Amino acid sequence: MADLRTNFVGIRSPNPFWLASAPPTDKEYNVRRAFEAGWGGVVWKTLGEDPPVVNVSSRYGSLDYNGTRMIGLNNIELISDRPLATNIAEIKSVKRDYPDRAVVVSLMVPCVEESWKAILPIVEETGADGIELNFGCPHGMSERNMGAAVGQVPEYVEMVTRWCKQNTRMPVIVKLTPNITNILMPARAALRGGADAVSLINTVQSVIGVDLDLMAPMPVVDGQGTHGGYCGPAVKPIALRMIGDIARDPELARLPISGIGGIGSWRDAAEFLAMGATTLQVCTAAMHYGFRIVEDMTDGLSAWMDQKGYATIADVTGRAVERFVPWNRLNMKFKTIAKIDQDACIKCGLCHIACEDTSHQAIARSKVDGERHYEVIDEECVGCNLCAHVCPVDECITMQPQPVDGVLTWPEHPSNPARVTVGS
């Protein structure tokens, strides 16, 4: 049995699955249910200064696709809308009853040192394991010069992180916003400020859709809409890339990462770990199905690790990072070719039309004994994988790597006008 226990900057949890700071961690009631269901930890819904914020009614928008609900979710909620004292009392009570679980408190107060100095001891007193600085909220709070408004300015990230490190003994995790061109900038700033770890991603700025009757962006609040923060399965690729960027950066290599963004299954989790995460945070998947989803996440991850011979989470963390390289390091001599398993093919024609209309005209369509027949023209196939992606039958189109004769990268490629010639 794989050992799923994690030690993340000194914060221990029985498994790497934490609930991200969001509605699932808004109250003692939810968090107790989450721990009963098996979650390894929580990042409490972001606390701010009193008086608490006020939320609007009509808060979430969903991106549905071909009958699948919520492949993306966006929200226009703010941070916790309950008094600080209420949250603090509940955090204390939960942590006392679940000492083995990670309880991290997310914070967002105005960008002045006094505000941070004031709140940190109050949080520390709860017995919480650490704090997460919410520099990510892309809506509402940023208009008040908090959240993403801080996260988008590396100097502020560094400054606030330093204030926190100077005023608490608790580990400081900096939660990064993806609404920035280069994620390395705020990550390096966090490190300079003394951050113990980073977590990412927070939500992506978005308009989830337009209500065509009301002619207003969704979710609609009394006839109007505003931009919100986007999360769920659709943002996973954005998160993986940003995590990988940090994990492979030589300066940041030792900065622990809590991976967030679209994690819904053990497989997603394994991918985040492979790209450099040590713990995993989940929000949308829990909001979609409830806390019970953690069961298959732990189960599936453990089974997969056993099968692959990974004994601990640390064995998986970062496994794929050395193979995450800049484009210029890819071997241009590599070639892969699509192959159709004729016995599995159901003759839907999708591979043909995709390649014919939008790729390389490499799938021939014919009739053999009156039956539709689709065949890859090897010489024309550039190995783009499109056909394999559109084919509705699993394993019907497979990409066949061809024998490789050496390595040739773009910087050395004869077609590259700026190529580096050996010896010159």
Add this chain to the structure above:
Amino acid sequence: MPQGPDIAPGRLTDVELALNFSDAHPPLTHAQAVVEADRCFYCYDAPCIEACPTGIDIPRFIRAIATDNMAGSARIILESNILGGSCARVCPTEILCEQKCVHNTREEGQPIRIGMLQRHATDWQMDHGGQPFTRAAPTGQRIAIVGAGPAGLACAHRLAMHGHDVVIHDRHALAGGLNEYGVAAYKLADDFAQREVDFLLSIGGITFEGGKVLGRNMTVASLRREYDAVFLAVGLAGVRSLGIEGEDLDGVMNAVDFIEGLRSANRQTVPVGRRVVVIGGGNTAVDAAVQARRLGAEDVTLVYRRGAENMSATPVEREWAQTNGVTVRLWAAPVRLVARDGVLDGIEFARGRIGPDGRPAYDPDDTFVVAADMVLKAVGQTFMPDPLNGESIAISGGRIMVDATGQTTMQGVYAGGDCTPGEDLTVAAVRDGRDAAEAIHAAYMAAGR
């Protein structure tokens, strides 16, 4: 002691009858339709299209349901098949579009329910959108159609779209052909045939003349003189007989007449035997047997002279008969009708099997009798050429001979549907009517008028 066989109306209550003759396959809700539509792969060069005699662009109309473009979905269907509503209900999809759906290969027996989706879209159009097509500028051309079944109606609608004026003549008082008088009642419940006729005629430019019989009130030659072109869509007016002793006994009747009777009257007044035997292996036999059961017959046996694999009724229809409590007996050929005191009491069959020469052989000494108060004959309909007597219209293989454009051997006279060669299906009749209309229109355009 009864005077005749035990044949009587009113075996069931009104409530039971209403239930028995309601929609056999209730429509999908919109939510169900969208779930089903989302399953479609939107195949390229989709095999389902090829398997539809009218060539409806199935993936396109299904995608339009998935995107909630209901008007577009219905238009795509009706463009190819103006009787898309009745075809959605009566087509044996298991041997047409759905048989060729690629999902069959991936998940055996789980094709997209194309017929149900087609019904969803066309119902939407009839409920919300009305007639989606408009007529082209009037051409002044007048075209006569004989027969207001699916072939005649489809032809009329397409001609009207092209701006021609159409008169449809039919022997019956109501238009619809076998949709009105033949197809099983529970397939076209709630007076669907007439609602569809109204929908179709609402394009305008079509006059329906009921009670007009070709060969009596008019001839092809007279129509040809009066009109610019003629389309014959008279279906199959004849039925085969068994040619055995006792066929004229009371209680022995043609299945199509029995069905026409129950389609045209209050079902409470339709007489049905207590014990019914249906002879035949096709659609009509199954429909007659099931509807006899649903009228309240106690015992219904369908007897076919060969094996299940030879029946023209599809496996789905055979199963439908069996789940409706019809006993199916195979490999038995009728020998004679049995009477007691001159009253029908049963029918005797000879057992058969495949003989040494590979053809069915029946043993006249190995017989059995099935008791019956009513015997329904469904051993095939035939084309009756009588109304065409004296015309220069060639008949071949028992049907009107037509060329690739649907034209008969008489110039300007076209024919289609069951009275011409090819499968006897509603959807095939619609295709014939539509294509003949296009041919008539093309000839008009070519003539440069």
